[in-house]
Amino acid sequence: MHIVDIRETSVPLQGDIANALVNFSEHTVSLVAVESDVIRNGRAVTGIAFNSIGRFAQPGLLRERFIPRIMACKPGALLEDDGRAFSASKVHRAAMANEKPGGHGDRAAAVAALELAIWDLNAKLEDEPAYRTIARAAGRLPQVQPIPVYAAGGYYYPGDSLGRLRGELSRARDLGFVDYKIKIGGAPLAQDLQRVEAAVVFAGGGRHVSVDANGRFDLAAALQYADALRPMQLRWLEEMGDPLDYALHAELSRHYPHALATGENLFSTPDTVNLLRFAGLRPGLDILQMDAGLSYGLTEYLQTVAAMEAHGFDRRQLLPHGGHLINLHIVAGLGLGGCEVYPGVFQPFGGYAAGCMVSQGHALPTAAPGFGLEEKPELKEVIAGLLSRAQRGVS
Numbered sequence: 001m002h003i004v005d006i007r008e009t010s011v012p013l014q015g016d017i018a019n020a021l022v023n024f025s026e027h028t029v030s031l032v033a034v035e036s037d038v039i040r041n042g043r044a045v046t047g048i049a050f051n052s053i054g055r056f057a058q059p060g061l062l063r064e065r066f067i068p069r070i071m072a073c074k075p076g077a078l079l080e081d082d083g084r085a086f087s088a089s090k091v092h093r094a095a096m097a098n099e100k101p102g103g104h105g106d107r108a109a110a111v112a113a114l115e116l117a118i119w120d121l122n123a124k125l126e127d128e129p130a131y132r133t134i135a136r137a138a139g140r141l142p143q144v145q146p147i148p149v150y151a152a153g154g155y156y157y158p159g160d161s162l163g164r165l166r167g168e169l170s171r172a173r174d175l176g177f178v179d180y181k182i183k184i185g186g187a188p189l190a191q192d193l194q195r196v197e198a199a200v201v202f203a204g205g206g207r208h209v210s211v212d213a214n215g216r217f218d219l220a221a222a223l224q225y226a227d228a229l230r231p232m233q234l235r236w237l238e239e240m241g242d243p244l245d246y247a248l249h250a251e252l253s254r255h256y257p258h259a260l261a262t263g264e265n266l267f268s269t270p271d272t273v274n275l276l277r278f279a280g281l282r283p284g285l286d287i288l289q290m291d292a293g294l295s296y297g298l299t300e301y302l303q304t305v306a307a308m309e310a311h312g313f314d315r316r317q318l319l320p321h322g323g324h325l326i327n328l329h330i331v332a333g334l335g336l337g338g339c340e341v342y343p344g345v346f347q348p349f350g351g352y353a354a355g356c357m358v359s360q361g362h363a364l365p366t367a368a369p370g371f372g373l374e375e376k377p378e379l380k381e382v383i384a385g386l387l388s389r390a391q392r393g394v395s
């Protein structure tokens with residue numbers, strides 16, 4: 001069994017929305033197909049994955065460094081010892097040959113797209129949903145309980161209004177959500193407070209609403225917002241300062257008694273360890289949001305989860321960023337605390353297949369093999385484009 005071909009296509013995100021710092025209309029995502037030599041029903045079994053949402057596609061890094069390194073490996077060198085599955089850790093190691101430590105930027109997302117496609121491929125070889133493959137690899141029972149999910153959104157739109165925000169929350173509630181996250185920091189404090197208050201009233205209390213500043217604030221602004229939001233006892237305040245400003249987070253956690261959240265812009269286990277050492281995060285209270293699709297994939301993510309637990313955090317305090325099917329499977333397979341969902345935004349990648357049945361704030365992966373990306377209507381066309389090339393020559 002070996003890898004025959006690896007292809008990447010860069011897919012633009014749809015929509016014209018913004019958070020406090022970023023407009024997403026120029027963002028792209030790398031969709032990767034890893035084709036095996038295993039033929040079933042006349043088709044090559046092919047792993048499909050992407051590098052999460054909110055950054056950029058990495059066609060250059062993949063084509064110049066990571067794909068050639070994988071394709072240069074000897075037959076059998078990337079298999080598990082029993083030869084029945086591809087080894088994600090061996091793929092990770094081969095991709096990272098001659099890469100120096102540190103500087104975990106865009107390459108972490110490029111490697112992640114490739115590594116996650118191996119998990120999709122292995123699950124398809126076993127003809128099972130990826131969460132089962134992931135659970136077994138992590139030494140966990142491959143069972144799944146309904147997963148707590150929340151609707152992430154509340155972005156700033158051109159010509160925005162409280163009425164538009166309420167309409168968005170109402171549509172999410174109609175889909176089965178009970179918890180919501182909205183953006184702050186993209187408008188003056190007084191206006192943001194009106195937005196948050198409207199969301200709290202809509203949701204039936206601050207425990208159903210979290211807010212996300214996307215790293216915009218300096219310490220003074222973070223403290224000002226925290227003081228203003230404190231009476232609402234929100235579910236959490238997310239990325240109040242720069243993701244690498246651990247001193248800011250430590251100072252904020254000394255002043256603010258309720259939950260804080262961060263971690264989605266840390267792309268490696270060593271970065272997370274520094275966060276745990278220096279940012280004053282509180283086991284049993286604060287939320288971590290590292291995203292495997294931005295941080296080298298699941299091989300490294302398993303080490304990140306272990307580092308969290310070694311620092312006294314429960315894995316249920318990990319609610320990965322991303323809002324897509326791959327992370328739903330990762331949360332299910334690893335027993336994490338839940339995840340965000342982007343119903344209706346960040347297409348074609350955001351949100352789940354209809355069969356995932358969000359109800360009373362919970363979702364479940366379907367029984368589709370792998371991550372089930374092929375079940376998502378918005379993704380069908382782009383995957384079909386990639387697959388038809390990946391399967392060229394197969395009758």
Ligand code: MG
Binds near residue numbers: 212214238239264
């Ligand atoms: Mg966020």
